[in-house]
Amino acid sequence: MKIDxxxxxxxxxxxxxxxxxxxxxxxxxxxxxxxxxxVSKEPPMLACAIATGAHSCALIETHGEFVVNVPPEELKKQVYYCGSHTGAQVDKFEGSGLTPVPARSVAAPVVDECVAHMECLVRQAVPTGDKKLFIAEVIEAYAEEYLARGDRKIAFALGDFPRHIYGARFGKK
Ligand SMILES: Cc1cc2nc3c(=O)[nH]c(=O)nc-3n(C[C@H](O)[C@H](O)[C@H](O)COP(=O)(O)O)c2cc1C
Structure with a gap:
């Protein structure tokens, strides 16, 4: 038997x-x-969906650019911190202890402790529902040299599905 x-x-x-x-x-x-x-290799494009009420969503709309930083597993705590506080109320660089350093081509900083960075220019912003989808061109992509040599322990998922963030819905609607 399968359920909704x-x-x-x-x-x-x-x-x-x-x-x-x-x-x-x-x-x-x-x-x-x-x-x-x-979402495209040539030109290099990615897409990310951010809640319309999030402070970051407003900043990305205003500036038209952002950086996708790849955190190593050791930054799990900081990922949770940045995912459970709003920049409308706190300075998340200060609160997380992460270090902002200048990006190559955009005004947003990169997170120094992250191992790879993709600097992006927004090409389209599409409302999807409770999120806005930012489709962006990757204008710079760089990573720690050791990653290119095969030591690629960079991916991590925070264990089970985080119901406390996304909720859960079982049974018929
Ligand atoms: C692991 C993790 C993943 C998340 N992924 C998303 C996501 O893809 N889109 C989104 O809108 N919020 C996501 N969130 C929630 C936001 O990070 C959170 O709402 C954050 O506080 C918004 O901050 P801001 O108001 O400074 O933009 C995620 C949170 C965590 C912990």
Missing amino acids: VEYLEFMWPMRHFLITCGAIGERPDIVAVSFCMP
Whole structure:
């Protein structure tokens, strides 16, 4: 027997990223994002969906750019912190202890402790429901050299589906 479920639960596990947005000197934000995927290799494009009420969503709309930072597993706690506080109320660089460093081509900082970075320019912003989908061109992509040599322990998913974040729905609607 099969029952109705929350579809998101069956798209798990997902990768987690730290997206930085805003600008250095203007209290940039860091948001934890799992809804992020490549959508074109040539030109290099990715898409990420961010809640319309999130502070980061407003900053990305204003600046038209952001950075996708790839956190190593050791940053699990900081990922949770950035995914459970809003930049509207706190400075998440200060609160998480993560270090902002200038990006190559965008005003948003990169997270120094992350191992790879994709600097992005928004090409389309599409409302999808409770999220806005930012489709963006990757204008810079760089990573720690050792990753290119095969030591690629960078992916992590935070264990089971995080019901406390996305909720759960069982049975008929
Ligand atoms: C592991 C993890 C993944 C998340 N993925 C997303 C996501 O893909 N999209 C989204 O809108 N929020 C996601 N969130 C929730 C946001 O990170 C959270 O709402 C955050 O507080 C928003 O911060 P802001 O108001 O500074 O933008 C995630 C949270 C965690 C912990």
